[in-house]
Structures are given as structure tokens and as C-alpha cells.
């Protein structure tokens with residue numbers, strides 16, 4: 254078994270692609286640490302600034318609100334930030350380090366695992382995105398940059414990396430325990446694996462997911 258994380262006392266959980274206050278409330282009640290709001294028009298999980306503002310206002314303290322963007326215009330990010338109290342930005346496209354760090358919020362950078370094959374590739378990333386708070390490693394599929402529901406080979410996730418890693422891509426209540434045991438990660442991020450249909454979160458799946466996460470925490 255287990256290359257279980259010794260560095261972090263528990264694995265943080267982010268549920269991405271929240272589109273309603275009701276879903277946000279359930280995610281918070283289930284014990285997740287963070288919600289993600291998708292600001293990308295082509296996504297079935299895209300939220301308007303108005304909806305995002307309502308969701309943000311409904312969050313209790315200590316739950317972080319992450320804004321996800323994919324190659325956005327600077328002006329768009331600035332408009333979102335002026336209206337929604339995001340705690341953290343997540344850049345999911347080919348944004349440069351200079352772009353990512355040009356906003357008055359911390360950020361994480363999403364990386365498609367097909368673009369990082371070796372430890373050296375990961376080292377280069379940390380050298381480039383020095384100000385990133387961490388890297389979200391995800392599966393990319395043809396025509397889709399995220400929310401794919403596809404896993405990748407978890408053995409390619411580096412251990413003892415310079416920055417916190419958030420594991421994403423095809424996680425669901427049935428495989429999350431294996432993923433947590435396989436990777437030494439700071440956090441996990443899920444979207445389609447806890448949905449009943451694209452953009453609609455499923456309460457039962459979220460509850461089941463958090464039970465699994467607790468089970469792994471208690472076991473270790």
C-alpha cells in the first residue's frame with residue numbers, strides 16, 4: 254500500500270464548477286475546504302458574475318472561493334474581481350507567469366499532465382511560476398481543457414515537490430481513496446465525478462465523496 258502523504262496532516266478538498274447557492278451550501282455542509290467557480294463561457298459550469306456574487310455571499314468563513322479562468326482577457330478578470338470576493342485564482346489555459354501574477358490575488362496554475370512527462374519538466378514549471386501557490390494537475394482531452402472526467406497515470410505525479418500539488422481529473426467517490434493513497438498531494442479537486450449531469454452537482458455523490466475522504470484520513 255500507500256505512498257501516503259506524510260507532509261500534510263490531511264488532504265484538502267475543492268469541489269469545482271459550483272453553479273448554484275444550493276450546491277455551494279451542500280458542499281460546505283459536507284466539510285469540503287473550497288469551491289471553484291468557472292468563469293469560462295464555453296463550459297457547462299460557467300457562472301455569471303451575478304450568480305457568482307450570490308454564491309460567494311452564501312459561503313461561511315474558512316471556505317475558500319476559487320475563480321477559474323481559461324486564457325481570459327485581463328479586463329474580464331479585473332471585472333470579476335471587482336464584483337466577486339474570490340480568495341484565489343486558478344488559471345487553466347496557457348497563461349504566462351507574468352499574466353498570472355498581475356492580479357491582486359494569489360493563484361494556482363493548472364497543468365495538463367500530457368505536457369509534463371519528466372521530473373525535469375515539473376522542476377522547470379516551479380522555476381517559471383515561482384509565485385504560484387501550487388499546481389493543479391489535470392487530464393486534458395481533445396477539445397476540452399478541464400472537467401473531462403478522465404483520470405491519468407497517478408504514478409507520474411511527483412513526490413516531495415517544491416510546491417503544493419492539487420490532483421484533479423476523473424476523481425469520484427469510487428476512486429478517490431485509491432488516488433489519495435497513490436499520490437502525495439496537498440489537495441484534490443473534483444467536478445464531473447460529483448455531478449448528476451454537466452453543471453449540476455449531486456448531493457449524494459458529494460456526501461459519499463467526503464465520507465471516503467474522511468475514511469482515508471482516519472485510516473492513516
Ligand SMILES: O=C(O)c1ccccc1NCC(=O)[C@H](O)[C@H](O)COP(=O)(O)O
Nearest residue numbers: 269296399400401402422423443444445
Ligand atoms: O469544469 C469545466 O467545465 C472546465 C472547463 C474548462 C477548463 C477547466 C474546467 N474545469 C476545471 C476543473 O477545475 C475541474 O475540476 C478539473 O478539470 C477536474 O474535472 P473532472 O475531471 O471533471 O473532475
